[in-house]
Structure formats: structure tokens, C-alpha cells
Amino acid sequence: MKSFLLFCCCIASGVIGFTQQIRYDFAAPNLAHHEAEISLTVTGLPTGPAFFRMSRSSPGRYATHEFAKNVYNVKAADQNGKALAIEKVDADVFRVAQHKGTVKVSYTLFGNYADGTYAEIDPTHLHLNMPATFLWVKGLDKAPITLRMTLPNPAWTIATQLKPTADVFTFTAPGLQYFMDSPIKAGQLSVREWKVLNPDQKTYTFRLALEADAKDTAVDAFANKVKTIVREAQAVFGEVPAYDYGTYTFLASISPYVKGDGMEHRNSTMITNPRPFINSAVLPGVFAHEFFHCWNVERIRPKSLEPFNFEKSNLSEALWIAEGFTQYYGLLLMKRAGFTSDADFYQQMAGLINAKENTPGGAGHTPVENSQMAVFVDAGVSIDRTNYPNMHTSYYYHGGALALALDLQLRQQFRRSMDDFMRELWKRFGKTERPYTLPEVEKALGAVSSPSFAATFFRDYVYHPGSVNYASLLKPAGLRLEKAAGGKAWLGNVRFQADRNGNLVIGGNTVRNTPLYNAGVDVDDVLLQLDGKELKSPEDVDAVLRQRKPGETLPLVFSHRRQKQEATVTLAEDPSFTVVPSGTIGEPEKAFQQGWYGSHATGIH
Numbered sequence: 001m002k003s004f005l006l007f008c009c010c011i012a013s014g015v016i017g018f019t020q021q022i023r024y025d026f027a028a029p030n031l032a033h034h035e036a037e038i039s040l041t042v043t044g045l046p047t048g049p050a051f052f053r054m055s056r057s058s059p060g061r062y063a064t065h066e067f068a069k070n071v072y073n074v075k076a077a078d079q080n081g082k083a084l085a086i087e088k089v090d091a092d093v094f095r096v097a098q099h100k101g102t103v104k105v106s107y108t109l110f111g112n113y114a115d116g117t118y119a120e121i122d123p124t125h126l127h128l129n130m131p132a133t134f135l136w137v138k139g140l141d142k143a144p145i146t147l148r149m150t151l152p153n154p155a156w157t158i159a160t161q162l163k164p165t166a167d168v169f170t171f172t173a174p175g176l177q178y179f180m181d182s183p184i185k186a187g188q189l190s191v192r193e194w195k196v197l198n199p200d201q202k203t204y205t206f207r208l209a210l211e212a213d214a215k216d217t218a219v220d221a222f223a224n225k226v227k228t229i230v231r232e233a234q235a236v237f238g239e240v241p242a243y244d245y246g247t248y249t250f251l252a253s254i255s256p257y258v259k260g261d262g263m264e265h266r267n268s269t270m271i272t273n274p275r276p277f278i279n280s281a282v283l284p285g286v287f288a289h290e291f292f293h294c295w296n297v298e299r300i301r302p303k304s305l306e307p308f309n310f311e312k313s314n315l316s317e318a319l320w321i322a323e324g325f326t327q328y329y330g331l332l333l334m335k336r337a338g339f340t341s342d343a344d345f346y347q348q349m350a351g352l353i354n355a356k357e358n359t360p361g362g363a364g365h366t367p368v369e370n371s372q373m374a375v376f377v378d379a380g381v382s383i384d385r386t387n388y389p390n391m392h393t394s395y396y397y398h399g400g401a402l403a404l405a406l407d408l409q410l411r412q413q414f415r416r417s418m419d420d421f422m423r424e425l426w427k428r429f430g431k432t433e434r435p436y437t438l439p440e441v442e443k444a445l446g447a448v449s450s451p452s453f454a455a456t457f458f459r460d461y462v463y464h465p466g467s468v469n470y471a472s473l474l475k476p477a478g479l480r481l482e483k484a485a486g487g488k489a490w491l492g493n494v495r496f497q498a499d500r501n502g503n504l505v506i507g508g509n510t511v512r513n514t515p516l517y518n519a520g521v522d523v524d525d526v527l528l529q530l531d532g533k534e535l536k537s538p539e540d541v542d543a544v545l546r547q548r549k550p551g552e553t554l555p556l557v558f559s560h561r562r563q564k565q566e567a568t569v570t571l572a573e574d575p576s577f578t579v580v581p582s583g584t585i586g587e588p589e590k591a592f593q594q595g596w597y598g599s600h601a602t603g604i605h
């Protein structure tokens, strides 16, 4: 998504003679049943077979998705409307073997799932994520694209980051990468616009295009909260990016009929939140997270995501930066904007610390390994069971925990901060739009700290899953790391489910190095007795544990696939941390807190 050509010349050998151009026409005559009728007309095709395909991945969503499953009635015609033979040659690929340079392919699309990845066609709205919606032609990635939308309702508004034209229903894109990155929302949208000024005196238009059952005054108040987030994020980098076509758009549906999601794009984000707007007096943190992405990942971009491959997921080793640092800043910006209480912020930080220190994936696997799992776990669908609780921790949390560690360490040791580090990454890779590698990120960290600090950090925490001493890092902030349930007996973080016979069933994988795992208890096993007491409910387990201490051993009876097992379980202490004020907060600690999570947006209007 980083670069694109505005013009395309017929320099390829064998081109029949027309400029290569792609035109899409979108209509939705069967809204009630979620169908759209779409065509793409391609001119300037080279001689030889032309291949049309649906994508299998979508920018910002890192797992593979089979979008072709909702495409049917595929037909092809020539420039005069005469039918051409088209055959399906792969699950998501269609071939037109004979043509004279112009081919129009038309198809029906079904879409009934509104989130950041898929498409929905409904009497209430059109919600189009492009890879889930539009077939494309192979080999013409650089051909300019025109899209004409036929709206089913004249009262609807269209919002998108595509380039507008004089005709409000027609949009353009300079090529496939930008087109596929530009979702469309059409419906009864409340639009709010404001300007943001950069230090170079250039102004950019911000738009909130909100679908919600909300009064105008509520939308105004909501837009003001989004503006506050924009100001805090701008303060981190000192400027907003130079958005293409001068505009950044928050596309947002806050409605019970969408699925919860947030998806970043180059000059927009698609946010879907299924709670009623009446409960949205609090701005969802996803706005802060997604907006931070317009720097981190959209422009400060790992080389492993470039160019974006629509045929299979890109494998990336750097999502702990792209998503993890963004996760940290999503929380931090909400705090700096005044939308999070101290206590909630401390618990969010404890959540990051627990993910890093107290999960097998965070404590035993590197952030690189966890990033590379994204091709399976990022809304990926599988029916077979996995062992994720024992070998994977989300790169969002692992990376967020490393961002927290870095922020605290840079502040203490170098009087610098994550903000300085992000600005350095922005300067080196974002403004220049030069994708980074991990060794280059290490160098950038060295520039805001010292090369030896950066080398040690990468050796210990990026290429090895080293343990971070958060307790000492939190001290100058006047915060203490404590065990959340210190001194209490614990069996492990297990989910109990009652089955239809009233048995107490283990509802998920038991976790390595926890008491039940060590006793040989597995998912779906039924716990029968602990310390001689019958178990029928989680409360029965708690009643036994309340009488006992960590380190004690108890007899345990359980059944595995109807086979009765007798074991001994050694109770442990729950390793989960909580973060609390240390009680003695003086001026230095207050100053540290202000520098870390106080508002940074003073002077930005």
C-alpha cells in the first residue's frame, strides 16, 4: 500500500493497444437477501488468457480468508456485450481464454457479515471490505481503477478513502493496492468534519462517518472525543501523516447488527461495535488503537508486509511492533485523553505484564514467533483443536508488554521515552515510507538510547523470551507489582463447564506448569473429587481450596474419556500480577506519571 503509479503505459509486450484500465460497477438490487451485482470491465488486457480472482487475504487481517465462497453467477462478455467463455480453474480463480483486449466480468456477491474483514449488503447499509467484495484481474495491479456505485436509497451517504470525483457516486484509485485498502460504508451516516493543522502549516480534513441510532448532540459529543484522541496521537509524533487526498476518515458503525472489530487502512479505519450507541458515552478504545495505526503499520511498515499479497497471507515477524506497540498506545492515548481512570490504566498495564510473564506463549516464546502465528490466529477459522494456550500469546499483548517495558526503561535510564522511539521510527521509516526490518528497528532504538542497550534488549526480549523485571521498572512511577491472589491455593486458570449430567468438566486446555496440567488433567476431563470431597460445581472446588495453602498436595480423582484416574495435585499460588499505587507518591513520582500518561496535547488545537 505504500506506493502506486498514477499512470500506466502499455509497455508490456503483447498489449493489444488500449490503455489498461479497470472499471467496477456496483449495484445491490436484492438488498433484502444480501446480494450485490458487481461487474468489472478491463481494457488493455495483454493477449493470452486473462485470470480473474477473489482475494484470500485482506490488508490488516493477517490470516487467510476464502472470500470466493460468496461469489457466484460469474459471466464474461466482450466490449460489445457478446458472451465470452469463462471457466473456474481454481477455487477462487476464473479464466477467460479468448478475448480481444476488453473483458467485462459480472457476478453476484452475497454478504451478511459487517466487520473489518467481510462485506454486508442489507436494507440498512452497504458495508464493503474490498477484498471480500471485488474480483480483480491478475497482472494489472498498476492499472487505474474507477468505481461507480449505484445506491439503493437516495438518502444514503457514501464514505470511503477512495479518491472522490465530481460525481458523488464515482470514485477512483491509482491501482489495486490502494483500491483493496479502501473500504466503503454507505447508509444513513452522520458525518462530522474538522481540520487539523500540521507544523508545516498544511491542513488535513478529518471525517467521522458514523452509523448509529443517535441524536445530533450525541454525535457531536462523540466526535469531540474522537478529536481529543486525534490530538493526543498527533502529539506523540508531532504531526499527522500527509494523508492521500488530504483526508482521514473514521468509518464507524455502532449498532447491535455489526460484529465487533476495528481495521486500519491508509487514510481511514473501519470500526464496528455491536453495543447500542446509548452505552457509547465512553469512547471505545478501538478508535485510539486504529488511529495510531495510520502511523504505525500503515506508514511505519514492516518489510514483511510489503507488497501486500492478496493471494495468501504475508508472514510477518514484526507484528509485536505493528500491533503490539499500537495496542500499548491505544491504551496510553485513552489515558492521556482522560478517558481512563488511574485504577483501570494500572489494571490494563497488569494485563500486559501477565501476558508476557505468566503465559507459556509470553514467557516461553519470542515475540517473533508469536507474530508469525498471526497467519492462523487473526480471525482465522479452524475446526480442529489447537494448543495455543500452551505455545502462543497474542502479539498484541506481548508487543504491548515490551512497549511498556521499553517506555519505563527509556524514561529511567535515558530520560527518553517510547514517544521518542516512535518519532525516531516515524522519521526513519514512516515519513520516508521505507519498510523496516528488525535489525533496522534495533538501530533506531539505539539512536534514542544507546547501541548496547538496543542490542541487549533485542537479544533478551525479541530473539529470546527473557523475563522483564517490571517490579523495578514500575517503582519510579510510584507503582507496585503485587500478586493478585497472593497466599491463596490455586489449581490453574481453568474454565469449568457443567455438562448436561451436572458433571464438572474442564472447558479448555489446561496450561503447562499449573497444578491441574501437572496432575495430567486434560480438556474435557471430568473432575470428581478433590481432597476426598465430591465436586459438582466451581464453588465446590473453591470451598476445598479456601482451606488449603499453596504447596500442599491433595488427592484428586477425575475421569478421562470415562476412565477413572487417581492423581495427586500440588497446589500453587496464582502467579497473576496486579499493579497498585505504592502509597508514597511524592513530586518525582507525580512528574514521572505526568510524563508517562498525562495529557501531551497542550497547545494542539
Ligand SMILES: [Zn+2]
Residues within 6 Å of the ligand: 264, 289, 290, 293, 323, 326
Ligand atoms: Zn491493530
